[in-house]
Amino acid sequence: MSKTKKQVEEITAMEDDFAKWYTDIVRKAQLMDYSSVKGCMIIEPYGYAIWENMVSILDKKFKELGHENVSMPMFIPESLLQKEKDHIEGFAPEVAWVTHGGNEKLQERLCVRPTSETLFCEHYAKVVHSWRDLPKLYNQWCNVVRWEKTTRPFLRSSEFQWQEGHTIHETAEEAKNETMQMLDVYHNFFEKYLAIPAIKGQKTESEKFAGAESTYTIEALMHDGKALQSATSHYFGNHFAKAFNIEFQNRDNKPQNPYQTSWGCTTRMIGAVIMVHGDNRGLVLPPAIAPVQVMIIPIAMQKEGVLEKAKELEGRLRKICRVKTDISDKSPGWKFSEHEMRGVPLRIEIGPKDIEKNQCVVVRRDNLEKTFVDLNDIEVAIPELLEKLRKGIYKKALERRNQMTYEAHNFEEFENIAKSKPGFIKAMWCGDENCEKKSKEITAFTSRCIRDNEEKIDTKCAFCGKEAKHLVYWAKAY
Amino acid sequence: MSKTKKQVEEITAMEDDFAKWYTDIVRKAQLMDYSSVKGCMIIEPYGYAIWENMVSILDKKFKELGHENVSMPMFIPESLLQKEKDHIEGFAPEVAWVTHGGNEKLQERLCVRPTSETLFCEHYAKVVHSWRDLPKLYNQWCNVVRWEKTTRPFLRSSEFQWQEGHTIHETAEEAKNETMQMLDVYHNFFEKYLAIPAIKGQKTESEKFAGAESTYTIEALMHDGKALQSATSHYFGNHFAKAFNIEFQNRDNKPQNPYQTSWGCTTRMIGAVIMVHGDNRGLVLPPAIAPVQVMIIPIAMQKEGVLEKAKELEGRLRKICRVKTDISDKSPGWKFSEHEMRGVPLRIEIGPKDIEKNQCVVVRRDNLEKTFVDLNDIEVAIPELLEKLRKGIYKKALERRNQMTYEAHNFEEFENIAKSKPGFIKAMWCGDENCEKKSKEITAFTSRCIRDNEEKIDTKCAFCGKEAKHLVYWAKAY
Numbered sequence: 001m002s003k004t005k006k007q008v009e010e011i012t013a014m015e016d017d018f019a020k021w022y023t024d025i026v027r028k029a030q031l032m033d034y035s036s037v038k039g040c041m042i043i044e045p046y047g048y049a050i051w052e053n054m055v056s057i058l059d060k061k062f063k064e065l066g067h068e069n070v071s072m073p074m075f076i077p078e079s080l081l082q083k084e085k086d087h088i089e090g091f092a093p094e095v096a097w098v099t100h101g102g103n104e105k106l107q108e109r110l111c112v113r114p115t116s117e118t119l120f121c122e123h124y125a126k127v128v129h130s131w132r133d134l135p136k137l138y139n140q141w142c143n144v145v146r147w148e149k150t151t152r153p154f155l156r157s158s159e160f161q162w163q164e165g166h167t168i169h170e171t172a173e174e175a176k177n178e179t180m181q182m183l184d185v186y187h188n189f190f191e192k193y194l195a196i197p198a199i200k201g202q203k204t205e206s207e208k209f210a211g212a213e214s215t216y217t218i219e220a221l222m223h224d225g226k227a228l229q230s231a232t233s234h235y236f237g238n239h240f241a242k243a244f245n246i247e248f249q250n251r252d253n254k255p256q257n258p259y260q261t262s263w264g265c266t267t268r269m270i271g272a273v274i275m276v277h278g279d280n281r282g283l284v285l286p287p288a289i290a291p292v293q294v295m296i297i298p299i300a301m302q303k304e305g306v307l308e309k310a311k312e313l314e315g316r317l318r319k320i321c322r323v324k325t326d327i328s329d330k331s332p333g334w335k336f337s338e339h340e341m342r343g344v345p346l347r348i349e350i351g352p353k354d355i356e357k358n359q360c361v362v363v364r365r366d367n368l369e370k371t372f373v374d375l376n377d378i379e380v381a382i383p384e385l386l387e388k389l390r391k392g393i394y395k396k397a398l399e400r401r402n403q404m405t406y407e408a409h410n411f412e413e414f415e416n417i418a419k420s421k422p423g424f425i426k427a428m429w430c431g432d433e434n435c436e437k438k439s440k441e442i443t444a445f446t447s448r449c450i451r452d453n454e455e456k457i458d459t460k461c462a463f464c465g466k467e468a469k470h471l472v473y474w475a476k477a478y
Numbered sequence: 479m480s481k482t483k484k485q486v487e488e489i490t491a492m493e494d495d496f497a498k499w500y501t502d503i504v505r506k507a508q509l510m511d512y513s514s515v516k517g518c519m520i521i522e523p524y525g526y527a528i529w530e531n532m533v534s535i536l537d538k539k540f541k542e543l544g545h546e547n548v549s550m551p552m553f554i555p556e557s558l559l560q561k562e563k564d565h566i567e568g569f570a571p572e573v574a575w576v577t578h579g580g581n582e583k584l585q586e587r588l589c590v591r592p593t594s595e596t597l598f599c600e601h602y603a604k605v606v607h608s609w610r611d612l613p614k615l616y617n618q619w620c621n622v623v624r625w626e627k628t629t630r631p632f633l634r635s636s637e638f639q640w641q642e643g644h645t646i647h648e649t650a651e652e653a654k655n656e657t658m659q660m661l662d663v664y665h666n667f668f669e670k671y672l673a674i675p676a677i678k679g680q681k682t683e684s685e686k687f688a689g690a691e692s693t694y695t696i697e698a699l700m701h702d703g704k705a706l707q708s709a710t711s712h713y714f715g716n717h718f719a720k721a722f723n724i725e726f727q728n729r730d731n732k733p734q735n736p737y738q739t740s741w742g743c744t745t746r747m748i749g750a751v752i753m754v755h756g757d758n759r760g761l762v763l764p765p766a767i768a769p770v771q772v773m774i775i776p777i778a779m780q781k782e783g784v785l786e787k788a789k790e791l792e793g794r795l796r797k798i799c800r801v802k803t804d805i806s807d808k809s810p811g812w813k814f815s816e817h818e819m820r821g822v823p824l825r826i827e828i829g830p831k832d833i834e835k836n837q838c839v840v841v842r843r844d845n846l847e848k849t850f851v852d853l854n855d856i857e858v859a860i861p862e863l864l865e866k867l868r869k870g871i872y873k874k875a876l877e878r879r880n881q882m883t884y885e886a887h888n889f890e891e892f893e894n895i896a897k898s899k900p901g902f903i904k905a906m907w908c909g910d911e912n913c914e915k916k917s918k919e920i921t922a923f924t925s926r927c928i929r930d931n932e933e934k935i936d937t938k939c940a941f942c943g944k945e946a947k948h949l950v951y952w953a954k955a956y
Binding site: 041043 | 551571575588604625
């Protein structure tokens, strides 16, 4: 038991130091390691397996909706990046520049892609000629670079893995539908697969993507009350098409600029999972993305028949879930802590006494609840328990978010809540950027998203008292 | 039929201009497009789907053998790249350098990874402490950059997609076994999945990887008689470990340097498929990697019941293969040519007369052989025909390679063959680099690989007449 204790004690309690708790988990659960380039991380096998599961679910969904994967170059010539004014202004301060190839100075600097709108546009200008060529529904899984000053594993890194969808359409309506459809795909992925309640909404002008006509976002509330922008979907209108001379013959045989979207999500989602579901024992992984869903831990492994029974169980379970048996020479207690820290959803304990009774003990990671399961029923019981865990962690996260969501009707209320209670504040907003600045400067709360579908809570702006236009969610953000 | 002809005529005949034939295929089958950065290509959906199929087969095999995927940074600090002398000498002339992040000059230049040995070594030095930590069997799928002067789509590009496996072991023997095991994985992938006969062997000193103790390769013969180095597997011994201070406590509790391997294959394999199986109608894709294995083409589509029957067939076939129905408004003849050009292994023609007879016509892409298949037997017939096609294209490639493999016993013979007959030359070699230089300078043939398992054909070196050490395959190479 001393070993067990020691390992658990190694994780800083989240109440003591949330940032340190987070770092402890990413390092001790072996999700990532730092590299010698600031802000560039090594994603270790366990972390990468989580990412692979995320990719696999999303990629399947994208393809079902008709999207096709492509691979664009990682370099963008400076002149190409500059073609869309807002876009270059937004990204220029944070790109990495390649100036030399081998021993020769390049004639034109190349930036390492921070995002690939310009590359897709250049390609679309070449291949889109007629309305028959539309839509193009392209996506790519790749790495991008944004030269960040302050970095944190998964949440903000100079290089990160992501997917970027780029689509091009005949009509504005079709492009707008695509934008909203992909926002829904992300929202559904968060709710159903990551078991994270997420709020959908529109970004304000000051928070939207550089070059977009409108940006939509899903925002999730972390355990410490900060919001995490978790995926975004952008509608571009046709001004990228104009800047890049993308033109097609429409159904009336007239030249026309098409309409575009882009949408993306990143390894940041791993950070969201940690900060929504994790606890002081470590990670808690939603079953859909857990590299190992069930860990079998044989008790009194040296006794006759135990290992055989454990392996037999593993063989049966392999058909319905991702399962492993821990046959290392560590003590069972040590193994319990280790796999709890790594967030394995269920563990099965099986020893000589269990085998006598033809049963095993299944322990849920989220609430440590024990269930005795008849070995004959294991194929039914395990999927049920995984589903219960998923619902359980979703409910817990939703309740916490509801408890941490407040309403403010004027700036005094807003300031008081912002000072004392981490979480979301719902407050009406007039639409003026100055009110956003006021909030940011005084409370460090920024507008997370406009929620026009939700019932308005007041008629006046909480910041200036003028007529309110939108209900907005505000929070401190990662 | 005029349309059909036109489309086929668009591809240059390989006998007229092999390089142009190749370029025609990659462009017209929509595998790739050029970007505005020299040597960096856009892999279009059809090309990328081929790559995804390759990745999926190999990734599964790697994992079955215990390998785990990770993600390393794309940047390597100059000082890190310099740690292993041979390695930096080999790669420095062809790396891209990042010198600025945003508006600031970096304190140290970063190279965009040309390969990641140095990054893996730095990580291993941190995480490998005891023999219990070994082996580490890591792999990553990523993009790398090598600043090439002359580039060709898929075959040699400044940026390319690949996988790089990096493993670290307790003993030299274990590492050597891993090196050979992974060479076999590649060889098997080429023979069974790509239907490409490939020759396994060891590289000579002058052709081996920068920093490796020994390099193994698989070499395939293209349609034009040139060889393509198609995948490599390297044994590093422990000198990378020494250069990077990787040390572990061995089973006798003594500090020891571990042994390493690396192995990789790239999007170049798409080039191999084109140049081994392609013909003057376009691509011929092996079924295992074909994005669409069966294309159904309804004949007299407007007639009652035809489209329904085609769709019904598609529904049944979807359970056993990757199938699509072409319902575009092009003529059947046009569709035949188009899908032939894109290398779809089988096409099914189904029209009113076929439906009357409860049959369809299946046409093989490789030899255009027609088979009438009873609709009741379709689930049996299609997999059989796909397998026949795979065997057929393998056999054709093998026969061609055998016909194009010659023996030379002295330099006169060697020169005569090299001048007049493209292909492999088998010739004995003394082991002296000067004989390789002689061959390269006079005939442009380079040593492709040492074949010590094959029967020696002479006792003397074909170049200098001294005592021969090895049987070597020689060829002009891509």
